[in-house]
Amino acid sequence: MASTITTITHDKLARLIGTPKCPLVLDVRTDEDFAGDPRNLPGAVRRRHADVEAWARDLKGRSVVVACRSGRELSHGVAAMLRHEGIPAEVLEGGHEAWKAAGWPLVPEAKLPVRDGQGRTAWVTRARPKVDRIACSWLIRRFVDPFAVFLFVQPSAVEAVGERFGAAPFDVENVFWSHRGERCTFDTMLDELGLATPPLLRLATLVRGADTARPDLAPEVPGLLAASLGLSRMYADDLEQLEAGLLLYDAFYRWCRDATEETHNWPGRKEGA
Structure with missing residues (x-):
């Protein structure tokens, strides 16, 4: 499936991860969802979706990819809020679950x-x-x-x-x-x-x-x-x-x-x- 202007496929993101031009990956899963699988996409940083207005100002000048558990309203809402603040933001299609199902690496937070x-x-x-x-x-x-x-x-x-x-x-x-x-x-x-x-x-x-x-x-x-x-x-x-x-x-x-x-x-x- 081709990505839209506001989404990115896990295949395309996987090609960017590890390169200096990779967008910042934001994991906005809820605490409950994270507890269900406490592993991160490579290079991802966790942010609370409810606090997006507080931390968005620190992302000026960066492009980001937002990932929630399944790539639905949580990540789409955060990405829309970031775009409102002038920050280029895409949603990872299918979210964390699609990335995991595709067999891409995940980094255990406990380590x-x-x-x-x-x-x-x-x-x-x-x-x-x-x-x-x-x-x-x-x-x-x-x-x-x-x-x-x-x-x-x-x-x-x-x-x-x-x-x-x-x-x-x-x-x-x-x-x-x-x-x-x-x-x-x-x-x-x-x-x-x-x-x-x-x-x-x-x-x-x-x-x-x-x-x-x-x-x-x-x-x-x-x-x-x-x-x-x-x-x-x-x-x-x-x-x-x-x-x-x-x-x-x-x-x-x-x-x-x-x-x-x-x-x-x-x-x-x-x-x-």
Whole structure:
């Protein structure tokens, strides 16, 4: 079914999720509906439909997709209110249930750190990231929480900072979000967050190879490692490096999803030229 000017199909939204141009996905399910399936569309943030006038002002300049349980009056009403405020808003056709029925990924809320008063998750790891820490941060921003807070601190302070500020420690020893055997923290996040899609699994191979000195895992591994090490030397500020790293992983993700079969050769000499 083709979407209307005020709706979007789950297939089309799935192609946008994970890309920097993805609209903000708003989950406006009731508390009862959310309790029935406490999982989120990738990158979705929850908002109470009854408070739309209060939080709409924070969405100026963004386009959004609104999802309720079945894509009916709740999401249509919220989207209409947002359009009244000048915010481009579409409704996910069939809502959360149609997305689930199509087999698209859903992120379990219970696996995430407790959200702060602004609805954000917080994560903490070692300063001076190279590969896995940037890859994990990209995954969280693009597929889990677009407003996630990242704290980069000295290694000895990671767990204490996590406890004090309600942030989930990652990519350090003896924590939940870490390496498991020969697999990286990025692999762990894909498994635990229900995001093990073919493109992300392909990307995970590159991350694992670059992070654990395994260039044999894929021909692209040395390229990812070189770019990652170059970024770490270009930026003294970890958050600035993260912002640059987002673009790097955006590019590798699109290659993993859309371009693995494409080659590029210099045009040959035309016959008779």
